[in-house]
Amino acid sequence: MKRVPGWIVDxxxxxxxxxxxxxxxxxxxxxxxxxxxxxxxxxxxxxGLIEGMLLEQTTxxxxxxxxxxxxxSLLGIVVGCIIGIWPFxxxxxxxxxxxxxPMPPAAVIxxxxxxxxxxxxxxxxxxxxxxxxxxxxxxxxxFSSIEPRLQEVGRxxxxxxxxxxxxxxxxxxTPDIIAGMRLSMVISLVLAVITDMITGQxxxxxxxxLASRTFDMAGLFAGLVxxxxxxxxxxxxxxxxxxxxxxxx
Amino acid sequence: xxxxxxxxxxxxxxxGWQFALSDPTFVSDTLAPPSAVLFALWKIATNxxxxxxxxxxxxxxxxxxxxxxxxxxVVGIVSSMAKxxxxxxxxxxxxxxxxPAIALVPLMTITFGLGLKMEVxxxxxxxxxxxIILTQQAVRQIEVQLIExxxxxxxxxxxxxxxxxxxxxxxxxxxxxRFTAAIALLIAVTVELVSNPRGLGxxxxxxxxxxxxxxxxxxxxxxxxxxxxxxxxxxSTESLFLRRRTRS
Amino acid sequence: MTAIADGRPxxxxxxxxxxxxxxxxxxxxxxxxxxxxEQTINCVIGPSGCGKTTVLRLIGGxxxxxxxxxxxxxxxxxxxxxxxxxxxxDYSRALLPWRDVYANVSLALEAGKVPRAERKDRIEEMLSxxxxxxxxRKFPNQLSGGMQQRLQIARCLAQSPKILLMDEPFGALDAxxxxxxxxxxxxxxxxxxxxxxxxxxxxxxxxxxxxxxVALAANPGRLSRIVDIPLPWxxxxxTTREHPDFLRMxxxxxxxxxxxxx
Numbered sequence: 059m060k061r062v063p064g065w066i067v068d069x070x071x072x073x074x075x076x077x078x079x080x081x082x083x084x085x086x087x088x089x090x091x092x093x094x095x096x097x098x099x100x101x102x103x104x105x106g107l108i109e110g111m112l113l114e115q116t117t118x119x120x121x122x123x124x125x126x127x128x129x130x131s132l133l134g135i136v137v138g139c140i141i142g143i144w145p146f147x148x149x150x151x152x153x154x155x156x157x158x159x160p161m162p163p164a165a166v167i168x169x170x171x172x173x174x175x176x177x178x179x180x181x182x183x184x185x186x187x188x189x190x191x192x193x194x195x196x197x198x199x200x201f202s203s204i205e206p207r208l209q210e211v212g213r214x215x216x217x218x219x220x221x222x223x224x225x226x227x228x229x230x231x232t233p234d235i236i237a238g239m240r241l242s243m244v245i246s247l248v249l250a251v252i253t254d255m256i257t258g259q260x261x262x263x264x265x266x267x268l269a270s271r272t273f274d275m276a277g278l279f280a281g282l283v284x285x286x287x288x289x290x291x292x293x294x295x296x297x298x299x300x301x302x303x304x305x306x307x
Numbered sequence: 308x309x310x311x312x313x314x315x316x317x318x319x320x321x322x323g324w325q326f327a328l329s330d331p332t333f334v335s336d337t338l339a340p341p342s343a344v345l346f347a348l349w350k351i352a353t354n355x356x357x358x359x360x361x362x363x364x365x366x367x368x369x370x371x372x373x374x375x376x377x378x379x380x381v382v383g384i385v386s387s388m389a390k391x392x393x394x395x396x397x398x399x400x401x402x403x404x405x406x407p408a409i410a411l412v413p414l415m416t417i418t419f420g421l422g423l424k425m426e427v428x429x430x431x432x433x434x435x436x437x438x439i440i441l442t443q444q445a446v447r448q449i450e451v452q453l454i455e456x457x458x459x460x461x462x463x464x465x466x467x468x469x470x471x472x473x474x475x476x477x478x479x480x481x482x483x484x485r486f487t488a489a490i491a492l493l494i495a496v497t498v499e500l501v502s503n504p505r506g507l508g509x510x511x512x513x514x515x516x517x518x519x520x521x522x523x524x525x526x527x528x529x530x531x532x533x534x535x536x537x538x539x540x541x542x543s544t545e546s547l548f549l550r551r552r553t554r555s
Numbered sequence: 556m557t558a559i560a561d562g563r564p565x566x567x568x569x570x571x572x573x574x575x576x577x578x579x580x581x582x583x584x585x586x587x588x589x590x591x592x593e594q595t596i597n598c599v600i601g602p603s604g605c606g607k608t609t610v611l612r613l614i615g616g617x618x619x620x621x622x623x624x625x626x627x628x629x630x631x632x633x634x635x636x637x638x639x640x641x642x643x644x645d646y647s648r649a650l651l652p653w654r655d656v657y658a659n660v661s662l663a664l665e666a667g668k669v670p671r672a673e674r675k676d677r678i679e680e681m682l683s684x685x686x687x688x689x690x691x692r693k694f695p696n697q698l699s700g701g702m703q704q705r706l707q708i709a710r711c712l713a714q715s716p717k718i719l720l721m722d723e724p725f726g727a728l729d730a731x732x733x734x735x736x737x738x739x740x741x742x743x744x745x746x747x748x749x750x751x752x753x754x755x756x757x758x759x760x761x762x763x764x765x766x767x768x769v770a771l772a773a774n775p776g777r778l779s780r781i782v783d784i785p786l787p788w789x790x791x792x793x794t795t796r797e798h799p800d801f802l803r804m805x806x807x808x809x810x811x812x813x814x815x816x817x
Binding site for chain 1: 394401402405410418489508531
């Protein structure tokens with residue numbers, strides 16, 4: 059038997075899932091009021107994107123996510139590098155950061171609302187504060203877990219501290235950093251959705267809430283489909299970048 | 308010598324925070340000094356309300372975890388033992404997994420109404436996908452020889468699962484549980500923050516709306532502490548298991 | 556100073572002058588004195604725990620003697636410098652996994668601030684010297700153990716060292732690859748005119764590659780004997796290993812690597 063490429067199998071299986079969904083709604087196996095047909099959802103997405111608010115809602119959510127993710131990644135890498143490289147900071151600060159690790163990112167929302175009100179700044183602050191931890195902690199770990207041998211190689215070659223960070227420590231930490239950034243991306247999307255839901259700012263989160271209030275099930279599912287697509291695509295792109303960067307493995 | 312530096316840092320942060328807000332003329336709707344937070348903690352602990360809220364949140368997190376992780380393990384094992392099933396579900400898993408579970412809250416609310424049930428299902432959805440993936444990874448770790456032994460013994464599929472696969476993936480399942488338990492707690496609190504009128508998340512939101520920052524921060528401390536305890540408890544279980552494995 | 560038989564230069568490049576080293580309360584090296592003549596191959600042998608690697612790390616400048624002096628090229632050793640290269644036993648950890656063969660060698664030249672234009676020729680020269688010319692674009696984990704060790708040696712040579720320190724460099728390789736690399740080492744040392752300090756627990760290897768053996772005893776690590784190896788050059792895996800002197804020295808020195816009892 060000839061091997062079928064993996065992605066074709068995936069497309070077929072996802073298509074099959076859609077077909078099952080269609081058949082279930084077509085045969086009225088579940089009430090239409092709860093689960094709309096995929097065709098209705100597709101129609102909603104197309105008309106929404108062309109003439110409705112859907113495009114704006116989608117771009118807003120994506121932009122919040124990207125802004126939060128880029129900020130946290132930058133912040134996490136720079137601060138994480140300093141803490142990971144500097145032995146004193148590693149001893150004094152890294153354990154303190156661990157306190158924040160189990161804190162649910164969304165739990166800072168009430169605090170942020172108290173400080174910023176129901177504003178866009180509040181959303182961005184929450185996204186950055188909540189999503190920075192994976193990138194930060196992974197970077198600290200990556201920088202503090204340099205192979206001792208490589209440090210000796212660096213010493214034997216009399217490499218300057220800056221070159222050491224740039225040529226040895228940073229590439230050494232890259233797998234950890236990318237893993238952290240992937241997690242940060244997921245949390246950024248989640249927090250973008252949650253803050254939209256709470257503040258009612260234009261975005262996919264508020265779309266889902268509004269659609270549920272008006273029992274617009276096709277609209278609600280349209281939001282869910284777009285959200286999972288955003289998550290799927292962003293994660294896929296990062297995975298691709300990861301594979302490219304870590305080709306040497 | 309134990310590493311005291313982090314404690315010094317924490318103490319300095321707390322003192323700085325206390326000092327910055329200790330001006331008696333300073334009244335804030337948004338920030339409270341650590342002493343006030345401590346006092347609020349004492350209050351909610353002594354009148355017992357915090358334990359009621361913890362119970363509500365933890366119960367939905369645990370039920371959701373049991374449901375989602377349980378199903379996830381079953382799907383994970385079945386899909387790694389029967390290759391065609393594994394291939395068939397890979398696409399749908401990859402496309403559904405990135406959907407933020409919280410976005411399901413409105414749909415679940417329409418379907419089940421507010422309350423425990425809805426929260427449990429949202430938690431279960433969030434936990435289900437990572438449970439599948441981590442279980443599949445765990446099965447992949449099993450030594451090929453073990454599988455060959457079970458084939459040579461002509462064990463039935465049930466016996467193979469029960470006597471070979473499950474025991475050999477137990478340590479990995481505990482790691483999986485630690486990972487998913489953190490997600491479960493996080494999602495439960497978030498569902499409460501967003502809309503569900505129960506548990507720690509709701510109390511925190513209410514305190515914020517009532518401009519009672521000390522109480523709000525006290526609940527934030529409680530939530531973080533629970534996450535910390537949960538992680539610690541599962542880490543201990545993990546090392547207990549690992550120790551027993553290596554000893555025998 | 557004993558003279559070296561084959562007429563190589565006779566200046567001391569490494570000197571240990573009553574060196575003590577301890578780790579916490581543990582005395583690792585006790586009153587070790589010896590010297591190493593330029594452009595020779597010197598093998599440090601001894602049972603485990605005799606401080607062989609400590610001797611090498613002292614010369615490398617990674618650690619400092621508690622008392623006594625370690626002098627390298629007429630200067631007391633205080634820190635690592637580029638004119639002393641170290642070939643570690645665990646080659647897979649000492650290579651940069653994200654750099655390919657070419658770029659791993661390049662690291663040594665970048666560290667030496669060698670202008671970009673001059674790097675290419677020098678890297679290719681080093682790689683052909685160790686026989687890796689055809690694997691320039693491979694990453695370390697695509698290479699066999701022997702090739703990874705060749706790569707590490709190439710990187711060390713690229714830093715144009717006066718001294719090459721080798722810490723059981725072939726200990727993790729199979730017997731066949733080991734012998735091939737022993738011959739390569741002799742060829743490279745001849746071509747590059749470096750001084751080699753070779754730590755090994757394998758007496759036959761030491762006899763085969765060395766001009767001289769520095770034997771240490773354990774608990775605490777101390778000098779046991781310094782023996783010149785009178786075997787003729789060039790060495791040959793068949794004839795040298797059957798040479799009467801080889802067999803005699805192997806018998807005489809056997810107890811040195813196998814504890815105290817004779």
